Amino acid sequence: MDFLTIIQVLDSTIRLATPLLLACLAGLYSERAGIFDIGLEGKMLAAAFFSAAVAAVSGSVWLGLLAGIAASLALSGLHGLASITFRGNQLISGVAINFLAAGMTVLIAQDWFKQGGRTPSLFDGGRFTPVDFPFAESLAGVPILGPIYSELLSGHSILVYVAFLAVPATWWILFRTRFGLRLRAVGENPAAVDTAGVSVVGLRYAAVAICGLLCGIAGAYLATALQAGFVKDMTAGRGFIALAALIFAKWRPWHAMWACLLFGLLQAIALRFQNIELGGFTIPVQAMDALPYILTVVILAGFVGKAIPPRAGGEPYVKER
């Protein structure tokens, strides 16, 4: 494996890790506030569809992004309504959102565009184009650092940089601001937050809304940056891998980034080398595909430290029993 191949695999890793990272951070906010969210997949899918649909009709990718975020926020609101206001089961609400998104996107797409649950292909202006760093072209010839700068770091869509900047931002918000402290507290011990006179319901809604925002960006990235349009079920389980990454990262932002990059790397390697020969053994591509889930099970089983979810996670808050 030569240097250029490694760069290309890492480049692919960044592209594949970005939707995972956005969804993973989305889940992080929600779950840190005590709202389990297995509807990440559905929200991404809805955002992917609405961003592609609006971008196709309006010709503006930014309007598309806004529409995607709005769709994802609407589903988040639904999840919040069911699990915060009406104290329903958060898992069931999440599953319902996944089903709703899978069905509604195709139905609406068929009604609007008559292309069988797809949106028309997006052309220039309807898609996020790669952002080239200054001097990327001229520095490409520099050994080692040149390719890293021009191939690996430069040339991604703006949403990729947004995703990676969201990691320190998340860390700062959660661990260095008053809002973050309260948000974490509401996931550990909502009664204490309530006693302090802070609204549990308000905080949880805020967390769920941030979750919707990030899922919206993730979906828009899939449909308008990586692809040029929506295809049914195009998230293909990425929301669930993001959840696995979240557990793998034990609900911490920096670890979430590394977990998503690891899972992205596994995918990139599996895509680049179908069957890997390793000292006489052949690792089939299926094993690579399954590895994120296997790693998550290993973590959950407690082999690599304990993964302790937020203590009040999954429980609706009731003031008085």
Place this chain on the structure above:
Amino acid sequence: MTIMKSLLGAAASLALTAGAALAEPALIFDLGGKFDKSFNEAAHNGASRWAEETGGSYREIELQSEAQREQALRRFAEAGANPVITMGFAMADPLSSVAADYPDTKFVAVDVTWLDAPNIRQIGFAEHEGSYLVGMMAAMASKSGTVGFVGGMDIPLIRHFGCGYAQGAKAVNPDVTIVANMTGTTPAAWNDPVKGSELTKAQISQGADVIYAAAGGTGVGVLQTAADEGILSIGVDSNQNHLHPGKVLTSMLKRVDVAVYDAMKAGENLETGVFNMGLAEEGVGYALDDNNAPLVSDDMKAAVDKARQDIIDGNLSVVSYYENDSCPAIKF
């Protein structure tokens, strides 16, 4: 009010029995969905053509999960639909158990050729022959000497496509490098354009400059990325040349539409048995239209048409992957 109700009820039941007596044909789409721009859409086109020409109507269902296969078959058979047309190799197992229960109903199985039942019309396509032709074109159009293949779900049928393609490419240029990838091993592999794009990028970085996608909805991503990156791609099943005019070299046509059209036209008097649609029967071929005419040189066309004739005459044989579950030209 009550009179109205019973009148309506009577009318409704009359309509129902009338429908059953006519024995409409029924069409069961596979998981890719009716508008996959590929395999299932071809079936839909064939059925629509029949409906337009005859003014008849047909029933249809798009399967959403594996569990619905047998259920859908039984529902249509119970409702008196005849013939019941099914798409895809995965219908073989449900068909083998259901067909015996409805001896008076005729079934059509596209992509299935190995069942033993008197009331099934089984239609197999010689995909390897069509893929051989587009493989030749790929190798002739390639400047780098490397061509790519992106399959959908890793099943023998898709390897069968890839095998014919590799043989065709090698026939033109024995030194050609063929990069072959499968998208996955679950049905999700038919609908993952993001993965299709990444595979395409990976193949481009390995030098491929013509990529053949036999991957359903995933192929949409392959064709898109190929067009974005300025290389050529090859579509599959339906004519996909129009998706990116001037950037899709050709499409391997699999005339599922003809098979479905013929079956619907024959109606209840359908002939059953195993039918093989190859180059000679025009069941497979390559697409040439205004969108790709500038890409196909006269030499290319002459060579491909000659190979086509040789295959039909029996002077050239393309090895089928099914023969011994392996391919002489490529290792998967």
